[in-house]
Amino acid sequence: MNANATEVSALPPEPARDGGLAGPAEAVTALYEAHALGLIRLAVVMLGDRPAAEDVVQEAFYGLYRRWHALSDTANALAYVRSSVINGCRTALRRRVRQLTLVGAEQPGEADSAESAALLGEEHRQVLLAIRRLPSRQREALVLRYYLDLDEAEIASSMRVSRGTVKSTTSRALAALGRILEDQS
Amino acid sequence: MNTLKIEDRVRAATRAAADTVAPDSVPPLQLPSERPFRSRFRSRFRSREGSRALARVWGRRLAPLAAAVAVVAVAIATVMVGRTVDHGTGGTAAASASPRPGPVRTGPAVSSYVASGAVPRYYVSIESHGNPNFSPSYAVVRSTATGSAMDTVTPAGGRTVLAVTAAANDQTFILDAAPWVSSSSSANQNFEPRSFTKVSLAPDGRVRSLAALPLSVPTGQLMTGFALSPDGTKLAIAVQPDNNKREPNLTEVKVITLATGATMTWTANGTIGFGPDDARSLSWTDNERTLAFDWAANGPGIHTGVWLLNLDTGGGSLLADSREAVTLANQALFGATPLAGNTMVPVIQPASTSSEQPVMPPTCQEDSIITPDGSAIVCGAITALNETVKPNGAGLQRGAETEFFEYSAASGRVARVLGHWTFGSVGALSVEVLWSNASGSVLIGVSPDSGGGRVGVISGNEFTPLRATVASAPAQSGTW
Numbered sequence A: 001m002n003a004n005a006t007e008v009s010a011l012p013p014e015p016a017r018d019g020g021l022a023g024p025a026e027a028v029t030a031l032y033e034a035h036a037l038g039l040i041r042l043a044v045v046m047l048g049d050r051p052a053a054e055d056v057v058q059e060a061f062y063g064l065y066r067r068w069h070a071l072s073d074t075a076n077a078l079a080y081v082r083s084s085v086i087n088g089c090r091t092a093l094r095r096r097v098r099q100l101t102l103v104g105a106e107q108p109g110e111a112d113s114a115e116s117a118a119l120l121g122e123e124h125r126q127v128l129l130a131i132r133r134l135p136s137r138q139r140e141a142l143v144l145r146y147y148l149d150l151d152e153a154e155i156a157s158s159m160r161v162s163r164g165t166v167k168s169t170t171s172r173a174l175a176a177l178g179r180i181l182e183d184q185s
Numbered sequence B: 001m002n003t004l005k006i007e008d009r010v011r012a013a014t015r016a017a018a019d020t021v022a023p024d025s026v027p028p029l030q031l032p033s034e035r036p037f038r039s040r041f042r043s044r045f046r047s048r049e050g051s052r053a054l055a056r057v058w059g060r061r062l063a064p065l066a067a068a069v070a071v072v073a074v075a076i077a078t079v080m081v082g083r084t085v086d087h088g089t090g091g092t093a094a095a096s097a098s099p100r101p102g103p104v105r106t107g108p109a110v111s112s113y114v115a116s117g118a119v120p121r122y123y124v125s126i127e128s129h130g131n132p133n134f135s136p137s138y139a140v141v142r143s144t145a146t147g148s149a150m151d152t153v154t155p156a157g158g159r160t161v162l163a164v165t166a167a168a169n170d171q172t173f174i175l176d177a178a179p180w181v182s183s184s185s186s187a188n189q190n191f192e193p194r195s196f197t198k199v200s201l202a203p204d205g206r207v208r209s210l211a212a213l214p215l216s217v218p219t220g221q222l223m224t225g226f227a228l229s230p231d232g233t234k235l236a237i238a239v240q241p242d243n244n245k246r247e248p249n250l251t252e253v254k255v256i257t258l259a260t261g262a263t264m265t266w267t268a269n270g271t272i273g274f275g276p277d278d279a280r281s282l283s284w285t286d287n288e289r290t291l292a293f294d295w296a297a298n299g300p301g302i303h304t305g306v307w308l309l310n311l312d313t314g315g316g317s318l319l320a321d322s323r324e325a326v327t328l329a330n331q332a333l334f335g336a337t338p339l340a341g342n343t344m345v346p347v348i349q350p351a352s353t354s355s356e357q358p359v360m361p362p363t364c365q366e367d368s369i370i371t372p373d374g375s376a377i378v379c380g381a382i383t384a385l386n387e388t389v390k391p392n393g394a395g396l397q398r399g400a401e402t403e404f405f406e407y408s409a410a411s412g413r414v415a416r417v418l419g420h421w422t423f424g425s426v427g428a429l430s431v432e433v434l435w436s437n438a439s440g441s442v443l444i445g446v447s448p449d450s451g452g453g454r455v456g457v458i459s460g461n462e463f464t465p466l467r468a469t470v471a472s473a474p475a476q477s478g479t480w
Helices: A003-009 A024-047 A050-066 A074-096 A098-102 A114-119 A122-131 A136-147 A152-159 A163-184 B006-018 B037-048 B052-061 B063-089 B093-097 B110-115
Strands: B122-128 B137-143 B149-153 B159-166 B172-179 B194-201 B207-217 B222-228 B234-240 B250-257 B263-272 B282-284 B290-297 B303-310 B322-330 B376-389 B396-408 B414-423 B432-436 B442-447 B454-459 B462-465
Touching (some): A050 A074, A122 A163, A136 A152, A163 B006, B172 B222, B414 B442
Parallel strands (some): B137 B159
Antiparallel strands (some): B122 B137, B234 B250
16 A cells, blocks of 8 residues: 555544544544545546546535435445545546546546646656556556555455456556556657 | 557557556545535536636636536526426326326337338338347347337348338338458458448338449448438438548548439538438438438537428538537537536436435437427437445446427427436446437337337337337338
8 A cells, every 4th residue: 555545545543433423524524534535636637627536525524415315324425425535536538538538538637737837857747648548447457456456356345346357457558558657668 | 560469559548648647646425415416526626726727727628518508507497498388388197296206117019000001011120140249130020019010121241231211101121231341350440431222122121122222332431421311312321431541530421312313411520420421410301302310519518409401402501501409418508617606507306216316317229310390309218326335246236217308499498398207227228219209299209218228119209119119220110
């Protein structure tokens, strides 16, 4: 596990919520304060777009807040909200898929912005652009595997696919990425 | 030459991107009190208004959400209008019986649909030995009534079948194939050269003849749609000829007369279809004068819809020779300005859930196709219900609400709703229209189930599952 992964997978004890003393708003806010940074970073990597990433994360926590009463075990709240962020990214990508992943167009986002050009080296920028040209499922598999360092079982659970599909999707994603990077060079 | 392993390059790049989000830059969480979903974003917008520049930035920020809102608003408005019309005119059983979704009612046996000629006798599915990611695919002709395999077509020369399109006579299909790219290769399957094979069936469903067509899509071009004309004499394809290079948004629609090779071409900047080899992004009317296409406009914002190309124009500008029949998402409906202060976006409260929280109504997924008589554009719509974490913490569990919308091609409004159902627990959010009869009164489509979805006949508000079909991907579900 790298530092980034730890940020979005480790749920600190929250006595107030677990003890039922705090309301949903307090519990969700506490969870947000502990994990928003890691989740926004995850969404930024997935979407390449900071504002959209913030919206996805806000939406995920809002969904958690709305469904707090339905959670069978609030200790799973982080797993829930992380899945929501991944689903939110998937939905956002789906909305943009025709314009972005399919056509290979360079989307507006941190990889393209003048600000990020200063923050990211050319190598990273090229790799990120290449990742964003992948179909969303392949991109998702790569981010979960190599950014969050999740294992195949965890990725399968997050993506709701079989472990075999994770393996094949990741493999094809790397192959496609290699081709794109080769074309770019 | 970069000597790092590609996996390490991905790790380094993604973490560098993540690090652009500074710890002190995280915005505070905004939890609205009991307000509908969209009001919240209006509130967020207001908190930042006061600057035109910021407004423009937020216009871009909210693009996907605006698109979602637009879809929702359009869907709600049109559904409400459609249902009102249906009630007023007698409409269909599905639309007029109840606006509330209910459980799926099982329809008559598939064999009765086949026997009456309501659905085609045969379809072609794309199958493979084992995992299709690791094995090339071939085409299997199957009986709609029984699911039995009637015949198999395996492409020669290490090729794989990517998609299938069908004529209206239930005997003519065209296979789209390309050299198989193994998972160990660095090549991209999507950019391999396409070739086409015409498959003619005998009345008993066996393959009578195979004919390689004298046309192809060359290496490097991305084919995003193809559809055989109802009489089987013309093939429409959508390609992006310069996908990776100078003009990634350029799309060409070509209609090729198979006997002569004569080609009509239309061009525009934008995208057709939801992915490579999408065999439902283009659809024909029976008179072969109109070609419907699923379109996403190029440029800022999101504008998607179904357009109808007038084939009598003979070629030229795709958009100038077409009209938009249905708008599925249009950021311009809301623009880069905040919603009006008194704007109320309605929500549908499913009858089947005890949750007090409103949910978004179903929105169309994937492709929309035109009915052969040209009267309607049909699509499958879905929304998730009651998502919760599974007791063991491994993922989410959820229900779904689905509808099969039929938009009037003339007015763009929903004229009929088939298959308005709720599901207590579903796997993938699968919904898709695969085939329509002439008027859209009988569909073959994908509805959700506990796994990847199931394929069946939809008529009225009834669903009859087919045998031996898979719905993990539309192309593999079958082509009728």
